[in-house]
Amino acid sequence: MSDSVVKNGVTLAAIAAICTALVATTYHLTKDRIAANEQAFLEQKLAPVLSGITFEGSISESKRVIEAPHDLPGREDALIYRVYSDSEPVAALFAVTAPDGYAGPVRILLGIDVNGTVTGLRILEHRETPGLGDKIEESKSDWVYQFNGKSLGNPDVDEWYIRRDGGEFDQLSGASVTPRAVINAVRETLLYFETHREQVFAIDENDDTP
Amino acid sequence: MPTDLRSNFRPGLWDDNPGLVQLLGLCPLLAVTTTFVNGLGLGIATIGVLACSNVLVSATRRWIRDEIRIPIYVLIIASLVTCTELLFKAWFPGLDRSLGIFIPLIVTNCAIVARAEVFASRNPVLSSLADGVGMGTGFMLLLVAIGMFRELVGQASLFSRLDMLFGGEPMQGLVLVDGGWLLAVLPPGAFFSLALAVALKSAIDRKRAIARRDAMPSRLRAGVRD
Numbered sequence: 001m002s003d004s005v006v007k008n009g010v011t012l013a014a015i016a017a018i019c020t021a022l023v024a025t026t027y028h029l030t031k032d033r034i035a036a037n038e039q040a041f042l043e044q045k046l047a048p049v050l051s052g053i054t055f056e057g058s059i060s061e062s063k064r065v066i067e068a069p070h071d072l073p074g075r076e077d078a079l080i081y082r083v084y085s086d087s088e089p090v091a092a093l094f095a096v097t098a099p100d101g102y103a104g105p106v107r108i109l110l111g112i113d114v115n116g117t118v119t120g121l122r123i124l125e126h127r128e129t130p131g132l133g134d135k136i137e138e139s140k141s142d143w144v145y146q147f148n149g150k151s152l153g154n155p156d157v158d159e160w161y162i163r164r165d166g167g168e169f170d171q172l173s174g175a176s177v178t179p180r181a182v183i184n185a186v187r188e189t190l191l192y193f194e195t196h197r198e199q200v201f202a203i204d205e206n207d208d209t210p
Numbered sequence: 211m212p213t214d215l216r217s218n219f220r221p222g223l224w225d226d227n228p229g230l231v232q233l234l235g236l237c238p239l240l241a242v243t244t245t246f247v248n249g250l251g252l253g254i255a256t257i258g259v260l261a262c263s264n265v266l267v268s269a270t271r272r273w274i275r276d277e278i279r280i281p282i283y284v285l286i287i288a289s290l291v292t293c294t295e296l297l298f299k300a301w302f303p304g305l306d307r308s309l310g311i312f313i314p315l316i317v318t319n320c321a322i323v324a325r326a327e328v329f330a331s332r333n334p335v336l337s338s339l340a341d342g343v344g345m346g347t348g349f350m351l352l353l354v355a356i357g358m359f360r361e362l363v364g365q366a367s368l369f370s371r372l373d374m375l376f377g378g379e380p381m382q383g384l385v386l387v388d389g390g391w392l393l394a395v396l397p398p399g400a401f402f403s404l405a406l407a408v409a410l411k412s413a414i415d416r417k418r419a420i421a422r423r424d425a426m427p428s429r430l431r432a433g434v435r436d
Contacts, residue, residue, distance in 0.1 A: 008278045015270070015282050019289035026293040030300035037303040130244060131364070131392040139380065 046081060046093055049111035049120035051148060053083065053091050072096045072192050073185040074105065082201055089114050089201035092193065095124060098185035102177040103127040106136070108185055112193050114201075117151040120144075121186060126178075133178035143179070146170055152190050160187040215340040218333075222344035229352040229404075230411050234321035239353060240400035242312045244364070246383075247371050249357025251305040253350025255298065255313055257343060259290045260322050264342030266290075267330040274331075283326045291317040304374035321349060356403045362386075364395030 062082040072078040074097025081093040091113045098106040106126040111119035121144045128134045135141040146169060152160070161167025162179050171179045193200060228234045235256070242248045266286050274282055295313045298306040306313060316322070325345055330338040362368055367390075370383035393399050 004275070004277075008275055011273060011275070012278055012281060012285075015274075015285055019285045023289050023292050023296075026296050030296045033300040034296065034303075037299065041303060130395045131390075 045109055045122055045124060049093055049109055049122055050083065050091055051111070051119045053113065053119060071196075073188045074099050076105070080200060084201075091119055092200050094189050094193075096185055096189055098181040100177075100181045100184070101126060101128055102133050102175065102181075103129065106178065106181055106185070108182060110186055110189050112190065114197075115151070116190065116194060116197075117149060118147045118186070118190070121147045121182075123182070128178045129175065132172065132175040135172045135175070136178055136182055141172070143170065143172060147186060152187075152194060157187070157191070160190075215336060218337045218340035219344035222341065222346070222348035223351070224348070224411075226345075227348040227352060227411075228321040228324075228345050229349050230408055232321065232324070233408075234324055235319040235349060236404070238312050238315060238319060239349075239356070240397070240404065242309055243353055243356040243360055243400060243403070244395050245361045245371065246354060246357045246369050247305070247375055248308055249353035249355075250350070251298075251302065251375055252309055252312060252316075253346070253353040255294050255309075256316055256319065256322075256349055256353075257346030259287065259294055259316050259319075260325060260346040260349075261339055261342035262290050263287050263322055264325055264330040264338040265335055267326040268333060268335045268338035271331050279327075279331065283323055287322055287326070288317050302375060304371075308371070308374055321345060352407065356400070356407060359403050359406075360394045360399055362390075364390045364392060364399060366390035 062084065064080045064082065066072060066078040066080060068075055068077050070078055072094065076097045078097075079095040081095075082089060083091040083093070091111060094110045094112065096108060096110070098108060104127045106128065107124040109122045109124050111121070113119050122138060123136050123144065126134065126136065128136065135143055138144050155168040159168040160183065162169050162171040162176060162183055164171055164176050165180065167183070169179070169183055222228065224230075226232065229236070229239050238252055238256075242252045263283070263286055267283060270282070291314060294316065295306070298309075298313055325342060329341045333341070358368060361370065366386045366388070367382065368384045368386075370385075371380065372383065373379060373381050394403065
């Protein structure tokens, strides 16, 4: 009896070791490629949000993580990518979460130039209904483009709602929860930017930022 | 392919198709088949995992005692799925984002553990490989068929976003008309599509059985005359 327990234990341990080795090897072989893919995906998402603003160096190097809880929308950590030109701030990109999407949180990327004007909005991650809420994706409809060039004065801050809620912005036919969640997050981020502009662009001593 | 290997490969395609007949692995089947490329991607991943797990289970079957076989299958399948997920992240990042959680969830596809238990644990390596590839292919064909059907009805397009699998610029595929019957892409559409597929298979099988029965007496008669 105890003999068979030992035997089984040894077999299990051996198989576990082999399986772990297999996963570890695959991880090592794919690690760099995966990191490069993620970087490329991020840069590919970041560039259009800037609508043509040029910058020096890599955007992702000027990253700052704002740990939750913070005054930005969402309960997850927020990311800010600062864009400088000749060490002068030109724009900031916010990756924040709209917590109240129809099928869970919606992760958005919002570009704001130094004067507080929206340079672009993209959806990074969502689980909204295909055919309805997923029209927030720029590949499905041009809904996200309506924010380009808008700022808190244009339209006024209490116009930063979808039309159904008495605001200035289009909703999506058949879906209002999703656009409402996104627009709330955009408005809150703009308000945050207005009050925290100095901090957003401040260069930290211990950061490896430009 | 030698006849006995072919006889291991064949059943998974039609007569014993894991999705259509055994109704296994329905969770990924229903969830990801919104487009052709999603179905194909998950199908390829499933073939890979199923074939490798069958080979490993079969190769180690002499050393594995009955009492601990289930934890060992779990270990093997979980490691293979993790490797598959890493490979997808490295080589098909777009598809990985589109399939999301359903790649790691291959681990819960009962078709895989079922083949390990029913077939691979009592057959030689090559037969197990043939069985795994056959079952996986059957599953993939079903995923692809349902994916095409739902994409066609739900979005009125075909082969959209093939770039996620083959690289290149994002492509829209063949767009027939703008929009489609949304229900097909939503979860109920998955159930309806699967039901249609199962019904279609039964109808075809019945037709064939009738045809065989009608053909039988004449052949028998011919045999007697000789």
